[in-house]
Amino acid sequence: MNTIIQNILVFTAMILAVSFLIKKFFWKKSKSKKACGGDGGCGCH
Amino acid sequence: MSKQINVALIGNPNTGKTSVFNALTGLNQKVGNYPGITVEKKEGICKLPRGIKAHIIDLPGTYSLNASSLDENVVIELLLNKNDKDFPDVAVVVSDVENLKRNLLLFTQIKDLEIPTLLVINMADRMSYKGISLNIDYLEKHLETKIALISTRKNEGIENLKNLITNFKELPVTPCIDASKIDKDYFDNLRKAFPNQLLYKLWLVITQDVNFGKTDRNEIEAVANFKTKSKGDLKRLQQKETIKRYQFINNVLKKGQTIDITQAKDLRTKLDRILTHKIWGYIIFFIILLVIFQAIYDWSSVPMDFIDNVFASLSEWVKNMLPNGAFTNLLAEGIIPGLGGIIIFIPQIAFLFLFIAVLEESGYMSRVVFLMDRVMRRFGLSGKSVVPLISGTACAIPAIMATRNIENWKERLITILVTPFTTCSARLPVYLIIISLVIPEGHIFILSYQALTLMLLYLIGFGSAVSSAYILNKILKIKSKTFFVVEMPNYKLPMFKNVALTVIEKTKSFVFGAGKIILAISIVLWFLASYGPGEQFNNAETIVKLEYASQNIDEEDLQQKIASHKLEYSFIGLTGRAIEPVIRPLGYDWKIGIALISSFAAREVFVGTLATIYSVGSDEEETIKNRMASEINPILGGPLFTFASGISLLLFYAFAMQCMSTLAIVKKETNSWKWPILQLVIMTVFAYIVALIAFQFLK
Known part of the structure; x- marks a missing residue:
C-alpha cells in the first residue's frame, strides 16, 4: 500500500514538474510589461 | 492706472526656478491645475518699479522645446499660442550656473520664437566654490539679451531682476539661430507655404507630438500636415538643429565663461577630481572591485557552510523519519539537495547586490559610467552601453532591455550582442562551487586566491564583451554618430531603506525565480536518474551480484556498485x-554533460543538477561540495574536479550562451531570429574551443 501511494505521489510530482517547465519555456504567454525582478519576473533564472 | 504684464518663468528642472518664483511673488501666489490635465499651475503677482504689476507663471521644468511629457506640452503650447491670455510679454529663462551650457539650449529655442527673453543665472554663490567666472557683458552681447546674476539662497540680485523685467521692451527679439540653416530647401518650401508665420514656430509644430488643446486647430493642423520629409528625416533634422545650437552655445561660452577646476573648493569637485581622474579613477575603481569580491568570500563563508549543513541534515532526517519508498527518495535525493543548491548562494548574492546598491545610491556609479565612457568609445560603444553592461552583472534580460535608451542602432545592436558575456548572477553559483573545489585556499597579502579568481572571471566577462564589441564594430557596416550625456548626481550617504529594499528585491527575485525552475528540474532529473529501460537497469542487482560473486566485497560496497550500475543505465x-x-x-x-544540458534553462541549475545526480542512491549525509569533491573520473581515475577540468568548466560558463531566456529577449529586441541564433552558435563554439584548449593544456 505504502509503495503504491509513494509511486502515485512520484508520478504526480513528475507530471506537475514537466507541465510547469513546458508552460514556462514553450507556452506563448501574453506580453507583460513588467520588468525583471518584479512580480512577473523575467524568466531568466 | 497700473499696467499688468505676463511673465513666464521657464527653465530646466532643478535650476531653482521655483525659488525665483517665490522670491518674486512672496505670498502673492496661488496653485491650481492647467484645465483638463493634472499638471500643477503656479501663478503669482509681483510688484515692479514704476507701478507695473507682473503676473508670473512658474511653468513646469523642461530641458528643451521638444516635448516628451504632458508637463513639457504645457510650456510649448503656451509659447506657441499668442492668443492665450497667459502668453508671456517676457520669458524669464532660469538657469543654474553649474549647468549653463545645457540650460542655454532651452534659452536659444525660446529666443528663436522671437519672444523677449531674459536670462537668469541662479546659484551665483556657488561660483567661487566651483571655480567659475562669467563675463556678463560678453554673454549679454552675444546672446543678445540681458542677464540677471542672482542667488535665491542669499537673496541677491532679485531687485536687479525686477528692473530688467520692467524694461523688457528693450530686449532684442533677434533669433540665436537662423532656422533655415538647418535645411535650406526644406525651410524655403515651408516659408513659401506659410509666408505669414514665424519659421521656427512652424518647425516646432511640425516636429512636435503635442496635443494642441488650446491653439487654433485649423492653423496648426495645416502646418502639422506639411511633412514633405519622412519621420526619420525630420528626426535627423531635429538632431542637426540641436548640434547647431550647441555649436552656437559652445562658441559663446568659450569666451563668456571660464571654469578653473583647480580653483574649485567644494567637496564634490574634490571627490570628482580624484574619482574621475584618468589614472586614479581607474585604480580606485579596481580597488573597490577587489574589496567587493574579497568581502563576498570572507563574509558569506559562515552562513553558506551553515546552509549547506542544514540541507544535508534535512535530507538525512527525511530519509530516517518518512517510510521507505520512491517519494521519500524523491524528497531526500531530489528536491532537498536541488533546493539546497540555490539557497546556499543567498549570502553571496545578497552581498554582491548590497555593494552595487551602495555604489549606485552614493552617486559613485555615475562616475564609473563617465569614467568608462573614455574606454568604451575605443571599442565602438558609447557611455550609455556601460549601464547595460553593469546591470548585466545581475541579469542579462533587464540589461538587454536597458539598451532601449541607446538611440544609435549599431551601438544598440552591438551592446545587445555582447551583454551576455558579462558575468550575471546566475553564473555566480557555478563559479563559486567550482572555484571552491579547484582553487586552493591560500592568500596573496590579504587577498585569497579564490576571490582573485572570481574577480578574474568577472574581468574576463567584461573583457570579452568589449573585445567582441570592437570586432563587431569593425564587421557591422552601419554608419552612425552618437553623443553621450550623463548627469552627475551629488554624492550622498546611501539611504538604508533603499539599499535594503534593493538587496531584498534582487535576492528574492533570484531565489523565487530560479527556485521554481530548479525544483521542477530536480524532480525530472531525479525521476530520470531513478528509472530506466531494459534489463541492465531492471536486473541491476542480479547483474552486479553475479559480476562480483567471486570477489569478497562487503555489503556497503556492493550496494554502492548496484546504485552506480543503475544510475549508469537509467534514462539520464x-x-x-x-x-x-x-x-x-x-x-x-556524462554527469557534468547532463548538468550542462539542464543548465541551458538557467545556468545556476548546474549546481542543483549535480547535487541531485550525485545524491541518487547515496545514503551518506554529505554536503554538495563534498559529494562533488569525492567524484572520481571514470576514465583517468583520480578526482573528476581537478584544476584542469575546473578551469575548463569555468571558462566554458564564462563564454557559452547558456540561457534560454536571454535568447528569447534578444529575439524580441532585434525582431529577428538571426541575431540570437548567431549569438548562440558563436558563443557556444567559442566556449567549447577555449575550454578544450584550457583542459588539454593544463591536464
Missing part, C-alpha cells in the same frame, strides 16, 4: 553517455 545515464564523446575532450564526464 543513457542520455549522458550518448553525449559523453563530445564533452570528454573538455575533461567532463
Whole structure:
C-alpha cells in the first residue's frame, strides 16, 4: 500500500514538474510589461 | 492706472526656478491645475518699479522645446499660442550656473520664437566654490539679451531682476539661430507655404507630438500636415538643429565663461577630481572591485557552510523519519539537495547586490559610467552601453532591455550582442562551487586566491564583451554618430531603506525565480536518474551480484556498485553517455554533460543538477561540495574536479550562451531570429574551443 501511494505521489510530482517547465519555456504567454525582478519576473533564472 | 504684464518663468528642472518664483511673488501666489490635465499651475503677482504689476507663471521644468511629457506640452503650447491670455510679454529663462551650457539650449529655442527673453543665472554663490567666472557683458552681447546674476539662497540680485523685467521692451527679439540653416530647401518650401508665420514656430509644430488643446486647430493642423520629409528625416533634422545650437552655445561660452577646476573648493569637485581622474579613477575603481569580491568570500563563508549543513541534515532526517519508498527518495535525493543548491548562494548574492546598491545610491556609479565612457568609445560603444553592461552583472534580460535608451542602432545592436558575456548572477553559483573545489585556499597579502579568481572571471566577462564589441564594430557596416550625456548626481550617504529594499528585491527575485525552475528540474532529473529501460537497469542487482560473486566485497560496497550500475543505465545515464564523446575532450564526464544540458534553462541549475545526480542512491549525509569533491573520473581515475577540468568548466560558463531566456529577449529586441541564433552558435563554439584548449593544456 505504502509503495503504491509513494509511486502515485512520484508520478504526480513528475507530471506537475514537466507541465510547469513546458508552460514556462514553450507556452506563448501574453506580453507583460513588467520588468525583471518584479512580480512577473523575467524568466531568466 | 497700473499696467499688468505676463511673465513666464521657464527653465530646466532643478535650476531653482521655483525659488525665483517665490522670491518674486512672496505670498502673492496661488496653485491650481492647467484645465483638463493634472499638471500643477503656479501663478503669482509681483510688484515692479514704476507701478507695473507682473503676473508670473512658474511653468513646469523642461530641458528643451521638444516635448516628451504632458508637463513639457504645457510650456510649448503656451509659447506657441499668442492668443492665450497667459502668453508671456517676457520669458524669464532660469538657469543654474553649474549647468549653463545645457540650460542655454532651452534659452536659444525660446529666443528663436522671437519672444523677449531674459536670462537668469541662479546659484551665483556657488561660483567661487566651483571655480567659475562669467563675463556678463560678453554673454549679454552675444546672446543678445540681458542677464540677471542672482542667488535665491542669499537673496541677491532679485531687485536687479525686477528692473530688467520692467524694461523688457528693450530686449532684442533677434533669433540665436537662423532656422533655415538647418535645411535650406526644406525651410524655403515651408516659408513659401506659410509666408505669414514665424519659421521656427512652424518647425516646432511640425516636429512636435503635442496635443494642441488650446491653439487654433485649423492653423496648426495645416502646418502639422506639411511633412514633405519622412519621420526619420525630420528626426535627423531635429538632431542637426540641436548640434547647431550647441555649436552656437559652445562658441559663446568659450569666451563668456571660464571654469578653473583647480580653483574649485567644494567637496564634490574634490571627490570628482580624484574619482574621475584618468589614472586614479581607474585604480580606485579596481580597488573597490577587489574589496567587493574579497568581502563576498570572507563574509558569506559562515552562513553558506551553515546552509549547506542544514540541507544535508534535512535530507538525512527525511530519509530516517518518512517510510521507505520512491517519494521519500524523491524528497531526500531530489528536491532537498536541488533546493539546497540555490539557497546556499543567498549570502553571496545578497552581498554582491548590497555593494552595487551602495555604489549606485552614493552617486559613485555615475562616475564609473563617465569614467568608462573614455574606454568604451575605443571599442565602438558609447557611455550609455556601460549601464547595460553593469546591470548585466545581475541579469542579462533587464540589461538587454536597458539598451532601449541607446538611440544609435549599431551601438544598440552591438551592446545587445555582447551583454551576455558579462558575468550575471546566475553564473555566480557555478563559479563559486567550482572555484571552491579547484582553487586552493591560500592568500596573496590579504587577498585569497579564490576571490582573485572570481574577480578574474568577472574581468574576463567584461573583457570579452568589449573585445567582441570592437570586432563587431569593425564587421557591422552601419554608419552612425552618437553623443553621450550623463548627469552627475551629488554624492550622498546611501539611504538604508533603499539599499535594503534593493538587496531584498534582487535576492528574492533570484531565489523565487530560479527556485521554481530548479525544483521542477530536480524532480525530472531525479525521476530520470531513478528509472530506466531494459534489463541492465531492471536486473541491476542480479547483474552486479553475479559480476562480483567471486570477489569478497562487503555489503556497503556492493550496494554502492548496484546504485552506480543503475544510475549508469537509467534514462539520464543513457542520455549522458550518448553525449559523453563530445564533452570528454573538455575533461567532463556524462554527469557534468547532463548538468550542462539542464543548465541551458538557467545556468545556476548546474549546481542543483549535480547535487541531485550525485545524491541518487547515496545514503551518506554529505554536503554538495563534498559529494562533488569525492567524484572520481571514470576514465583517468583520480578526482573528476581537478584544476584542469575546473578551469575548463569555468571558462566554458564564462563564454557559452547558456540561457534560454536571454535568447528569447534578444529575439524580441532585434525582431529577428538571426541575431540570437548567431549569438548562440558563436558563443557556444567559442566556449567549447577555449575550454578544450584550457583542459588539454593544463591536464
